[in-house]
Amino acid sequence: MADSDVDIAQLTADQQLALQQFTAVTNQELEAAVPLLRRCQWNVQIAIARFFDGEPADPVAEASPSIPPPQDRRHQETLLNGLSTSSRSSTSSGRPFEPAPRIVPQPESQVTSQTPLLLAIVFTPFSLAYSLLSKYFRFFGYFFPFVPRFWTRITAGNPSQAPRRNTSGRRPLNPRDTAARFIREFEEEYGSHELPFFENGYAQAFDLAKKDLKFLLIVLVSPEHDDTSSFIRDTLLSPEVVSFIKNPENNIILWAGNVQDSEAYQVSAALNCTKFPFASLIVHTPQVSSTSMGIVTRIAGPTPPGQFVLKLQSGIQQVLEPLNRVRAQRAELLATRNLREAQNSAYERSLAQDRERARQKREAEERKAREEKEALEREEALQREAQNLAQWRKWRAASITEEPGPEVKDVVRISLRMPSGERIVHRFPSNAPIEELYAFVECYDILQSQRPISEKVSKPEGFQHEYKFRLVSPVPREAYELDAGGTIKGRIGRSGNLIVERTEEEDEDEDIE
Structure with missing residues (x-):
């Protein structure tokens, strides 16, 4: 089946409706949207999920059991050789960039349940034992930080979606409120700044970058690391980095998070973050797939401002040419759509004017017919009255x-x-x-x-x-x-x-x- 040969007329009414809903949400071209919907059995929700998750658009790559998906490849990486192994596995698989996941965290406060009193009394000894063991392992993990992460990778099927207990004492919030809290704490700690932080969740920033073909710069910090304060003051808040991020020509969306929050923690696990502070540049990678988002740059640990900007520029240059082609295609498609809408609008206005003229003409004809009818009725009434008057006069003259x-x-x-x-x-x-x-x-x-x-x-x-x-x-x-x-x-x-x-x-x- 040739996915490039798309004939809308051959689709059924339900398939055309599904295609319209999918393109309205994702703004994807028909040549790429129809094959993805076919592979999803024309299920719009599954197709949208695959589109935002960055799954490959090649049906052979999806059906082949010998090529594991990107998530499975990351599951096999360990903390000791995560970054180097990730680069080697990306090169060996023939994919120029590692796919960037889309994370939608579930706040811990959404699922709350109250234990019955009798069960709470029965399980009190077990709760105390679990609490002591948790504190012991947490103390042990403070000195050996790779152990908890390694244990999480073994026990959890997908580390990006693995739940984490809230041990920092921070109240779980929704993504928008979590971003607002991070920005407020950032300003309280480091003073006023000019960094354009995205005031919403990671998933919303991810979708916006994919829709507008912008670069998503992820910055993850951990207050427990000693290099966090110096990295923020010397690198992130340096005039060179701030001006580079704020430059509208670079099209950068800045999202930052504290790994003590659930959302930032899940993002760090999904991006294979091995060292803090951590920065990553994510963008749409058309050379991989028409729907994928890829990680083009990773910056782990303290980095001087000049080197930080240089790495970002290098990552941008890698995808700038194919990204500009996609932008030109979307601009042409948008111009064509706007032209079609303008033509349709002009046609509708002309049709409305014709309808208005037809209505006025019809009303004028009806008014003229009504006036002629009324004049005829008046004339008939006058004639009838004259006849009755003549008859009455004859009748009265006789009497x-x-x-x-x-x-x-x-x-x-x-x-x-x-x-x-x-x-x-x-x-x-x-x-x-x-x-x-x-x-x-x-x-x-x-x-x-x-x-x-x-x-x-x-x-x-x-x-x-x-x-x-x-x-x-x-x-x-x-x-x-x-x-x-x-x-x-x-x-x-x-x-x-x-x-x-x-x-x-x-x-x-x-x-x-």
Whole structure:
């Protein structure tokens, strides 16, 4: 299987999702991410763990039983020949750099249990004996420091993960608080400084260096060693070393720890630290694997500032050229990704603008259709009202009583001046209601037409007629409203001169005001 030939289209949906999650966390290229996921059966968690643990990306190297992993090689080293044997084993295995482990310590305070009282009483003699033996062996190990470390390597399968009892009296803290405590104690002991210590755990510094392709400088000190104070004052705090570490062109992340803390102790065991003070330079080694982190420089014991900087520069120069190639590839990949995101963003904005224009056009069409519909409904309503009014006028004209003849004496004579200026004189029965006078004015044109009302017209259903005029006497001015009711004789008298005034004009004037 050729891992370099990666075809995303041939992957299933679950595999593409796993690939997306893996690359989002590790920022690794697809050519290296797909083979690693295949070897991990597309398990994202296992692949991420292998990526940060620096395991080889070559499936043949993983499957071959004859080549032991780097951890097993370190287990076989002893304290007496650890550093020299490590260099010889690295050269004989064909790997230019020793892999750097990623340590995630478990604080001792996370697992606490309270022993029952009865068991505590029963095991009290054994606890006292164990305490005496521990103090004796600790006293013995103070004079022969290689014995405890050698015993730990024999009894523990992985010295970097082996638990250690807290014998220093220091309270276990989480990695961030442990780093803050170390920095505070460092400043209390040696005063103010300009060293850019990384204020978090080793694993976080390791991941940051791997992600940003920076150099991780590990400094481990032990207060029990006599050379620690002179190393810090003369070498670590020297202007030459401080300026070299702070130089942004060197891309150095500085992490330091006290081996009396659990995390720093586990790091020292994983890095095969044989002498304090100890410094190590860790960086991504692309010549070994696309995912590995390697130890490029070890500095053990007291070292002059010039030699300390020279060793760091030598380690940086060993991996600078391949590291710059990887940085260029990542920069190109990042530029391509940013360009793609910018194109996608521009496309999304253009699509949003098109959607907005389409929405506005659709709303304008809907508003126009709604206005046309409302205008049509108003026109239909006006036509329907005009038809109902014409039908009502015909119906009401047919029900108006005829003018009494000359023989009838009890009549009311009314003189009307119409809005057109025409004057009409008409007689009404004295007992006729005032509404009869209004109906006569409303239906006057029908009553004056030459055509007799022969057909029977019914009253329009649901139509409420409203007189849009009123009758007013000029002197003195008095309006005879229809709502007041009454008969013509009772309201006006036996005769009267009235003016027909339109009420629609007054309503229009009020609307204009």
